[in-house]
Amino acid sequence: MAGERFEAAIRNAIAKRRAEAPEQRQQIYQAARASFQRLARGAEDAAALDGAIAKIEASFAGNSVQLEKAQKRRHLASAAFLLLAGIAAGALAAVYTISPSSSAAEEEIGARFSRQYTSDLQHMPTVIAYLREITDAIVERQRNNRESLDPAKGKLVALSMIDPDLVKKMPESLPRGTQFIVRADQKDLKVLANWTLCGVAMFSNPEMLDPVRSRTDSIGCPFFGMWTSGAVKW
Structure with missing residues (x-):
């Protein structure tokens, strides 16, 4: 139980401080160990803390491979987008193979894709x-107001069920129809945005596509967002 509490507290600190780099996480680990020394905690608790830290680092090590692949995909995003635009233009051109305006149709399709992207x-x-x-x-609620997350335990719900005030702060510049859903328990969370920008996210930030709901080989996707390692499969 102690190890689980330590892991939850450290993960919350990492998420709160956005400690994505290894050296940033090490600072949090050092602070946790220093706190133990000041409180003169026993050897059993110290071992539980070390185990929690090792478990957290192992999860980040597993994610690093996926992040590296995502970065490679991002470098190819422009080329992939142009290829898809070319395929779409080619498909339309096939319909107009006997038409003298087929070249103009290809250019128009490519221009539309480019403008929208x-x-x-x-x-x-x-x-x-x-x-x-x-x-x-959500991390703040996990620390200080866990009961407020009860509607989002075990299922994805509209953000308004958790924090209606935050819904009112959604940037007005986002496309019409943009919505956000959340799921969270005492230590993990998943926050997803819906389809309005998912089509561009699959090229610009493919690592943000929800691996559970966005398995598609076509242009566009239903959800993208952010999650903790324990919530990947939610």
Whole structure:
């Protein structure tokens, strides 16, 4: 039980401080160990703390491979997008093979894809910042108001069921129809945005696609967002 409490507390600290780099996490681990020394905790608790730290680092090590693959995919995003635009243009061109306007149709399809992608891409920093704001609010509730998360235990629910005030702070610049759903317990969480920007996210930030709900080989996807390692399969 002690190990679970230590792991939950340290994971919350990592999420709160967005300690994504190994050296940042080490600072949190050192602070936890220093706190133990000041409180003169026993050897059993110290061993539980070391075990919790090792478990957390193991989860980050497993994620690092996926992150590396995601970065490689991101470098290929532009090429993939242009390829998809070319495929779409080619499909339409096949319908107009006997038409002298087929070349113009290809150019129009490619231009439409390019305009839409560019338009959606400018919203990504805003939606990512808001996703982080939601996760920070949930982490705070996990620490100080766990009962408020009861509606989101065991299922994804609308953000309004957890924090209606935060819903009112959703950036007005996001596309119409943008919504957010959450699931959380005492230590893990998953926060997802819906389809309005998922199509661009699959090219610009493919690591954010929900691995449970966004398994698709077509353009577009239903959900993308952020989650802790324990919530990947939720």
